Amino acid sequence: MGTHDSDLYADLAAVGPYGVRPGHALITLVEPHPGHEYAYNRWYEDDHYYAGAMAMPWMFAGRRWVATRELRALRRPERSAVADPVTAGCYLSTYWITEGRHADHMRWTVAINQRLNRDARVYRDRTHVLTAFQDRIATVYRDGAAGPRDTHALDHPYAGLVLQVVDAPSAEQRDDLADRLTARLLPRRLAGSPAALVTVFRPVPLPGDRMTYVKQVEGVDTRLTLLWFLESDPRESWDTLFTGVDEELAATGAGRLELLAPFIPTVPGTDRYVDQLR
Numbered sequence: 001m002g003t004h005d006s007d008l009y010a011d012l013a014a015v016g017p018y019g020v021r022p023g024h025a026l027i028t029l030v031e032p033h034p035g036h037e038y039a040y041n042r043w044y045e046d047d048h049y050y051a052g053a054m055a056m057p058w059m060f061a062g063r064r065w066v067a068t069r070e071l072r073a074l075r076r077p078e079r080s081a082v083a084d085p086v087t088a089g090c091y092l093s094t095y096w097i098t099e100g101r102h103a104d105h106m107r108w109t110v111a112i113n114q115r116l117n118r119d120a121r122v123y124r125d126r127t128h129v130l131t132a133f134q135d136r137i138a139t140v141y142r143d144g145a146a147g148p149r150d151t152h153a154l155d156h157p158y159a160g161l162v163l164q165v166v167d168a169p170s171a172e173q174r175d176d177l178a179d180r181l182t183a184r185l186l187p188r189r190l191a192g193s194p195a196a197l198v199t200v201f202r203p204v205p206l207p208g209d210r211m212t213y214v215k216q217v218e219g220v221d222t223r224l225t226l227l228w229f230l231e232s233d234p235r236e237s238w239d240t241l242f243t244g245v246d247e248e249l250a251a252t253g254a255g256r257l258e259l260l261a262p263f264i265p266t267v268p269g270t271d272r273y274v275d276q277l278r
Contacts, residue, residue, distance in 0.1 A: 012057075016101065020151050022061070022136055023099020025201055026053070027225060029082075029089035029130040029163070029261075036125040037090070037274050043123040044091070045268060052116055053093070056109050058101035061154040065092040065161050065263035068276035074238055075261045077246060081219070082130055082165050082259040089129035090277050092163060092263050094227065096154055102133065102204070130165075130259075132217040134201035134225055138182045141197045142190040150199050153229050158196070158265070160230035162242065165259040166249060171221035174202070177255040178224060185248060186226075193241050194232040201225045224255075234262035 032040035044064070054062050072087040080086040097105050116122050139150040148156045166181075168174040178200060186198050202224055203217045230237070246257035266273065 016104065017099060019099055020060070021099045022096035022150055022153075022199070024097035024102040024105075024136060025134045025199075025227075026059070026093070026095040026097065027130070027132055027134055027163070027201070027227070028093045028128065030091050030093070031088045031127045031129050032090060032277075033125040033127070034278070036123075037277050038271055040123055040126055041091075041266075041271055041274055044093075045266070047121060048116075048123070049093070051121065052109075052113060053095055056105060056112065058098040058105045059095050059109075060098060061096040061151075063094055063154040064266040064268070065094070066090060066266050066273045066277075067092070067261060067263050068273055069278060070276070071235070071262050071264065074235070075259065077257055077260075080259050081167065083261075086259070086261075088127070089261070091266075092161070092261075094154060094161070096151070097133075099136075102135070106133070131206075132203040132225070133206065134203050137178050137200045137202055137224070139197055139199045140182050140186040140190060142193065142195060147196055150197060153197065153199065153227075156229075158229045159232050160234040161263045161265075162195075162228035162230065162234055163259065163261045163263065164226040164228065164245070164257070166224050166226070166255040167219055167258050168222045168224070168255050169253075173254060174222055174224065178202075180252055180254050181224070181226070185252075189241060189245075194237050195228045195230050195241060197229050199227045199229075201227075223258075233264060238262065 049064065053059055067090055075086045078086060083089055168177040182200060203220050205217055205220050242260060245260060249255045249257050
């Protein structure tokens with residue numbers, strides 16, 4: 001790399017937003033093909049998590065989560081517009097992107113993934129069930145100003161995560177759905193629960209030059225994506241904290257539950273839980 005190219009790094013660092021808020025996220029739910037679970041996990045943990053994500057500019061935090069067969073059996077609803085079947089998607093990866101840097105990050109990440117593909121560093125035997133960049137709408141906290149902020153959520157040792165996807169009846173009604181969730185429905189469920197916070201996002205379209213194995217995002221005008229961060233295994237509170245979520249949404253007329261899926265964190269550098277996927 002020549003001197004001129006090196007100077008570009010200094011130029012880029014000197015301008016633009018550089019706050020610490022997670023203004024955007026990458027949320028990707030992936031299903032390794034049967035028989036490829038161990039190989040996929042090692043590729044993602046040893047290579048792609050870093051070279052395809054964490055080394056990218058403005059992506060400042062990340063964490064992987066896993067859903068064993070027992071956890072996937074808890075998912076709702078039975079018919080999901082996100083996952084078909086609803087049990088598809090063993091691994092969930094979540095990443096925070098600096099607020100105001102989504103476009104800059106996308107230019108780099110598309111280029112690096114094209115390079116990884118040319119260099120045969122992309123694992124083919126997997127299916128992207130849901131892969132979307134997201135803009136953060138709000139974060140709702142159980143304990144107000146106390147406790148970790150959303151900035152810390154992917155580094156704090158939370159014991160579980162629940163992915164919730166909801167659809168508004170129309171694009172015009174999505175803001176109303178977001179308001180109902182953040183002002184009433186989420187605070188009521190968070191109170192006294194093992195869930196410390198919920199982040200609320202809206203998906204954005206993927207660029208036209210994305211990798212061909214990643215499908216374009218659906219529901220960009222009507223959908224909301226929620227991440228619940230839990231201080232205990234989601235199985236311990238599943239029948240209390242999450243019972244009636246779908247009926248509650250339906251009763252408001254403001255939204256429909258399309259996916260409610262619990263996960264636990266992976267243990268980086270290991271194959272823990274891989275033998276419990278099938």
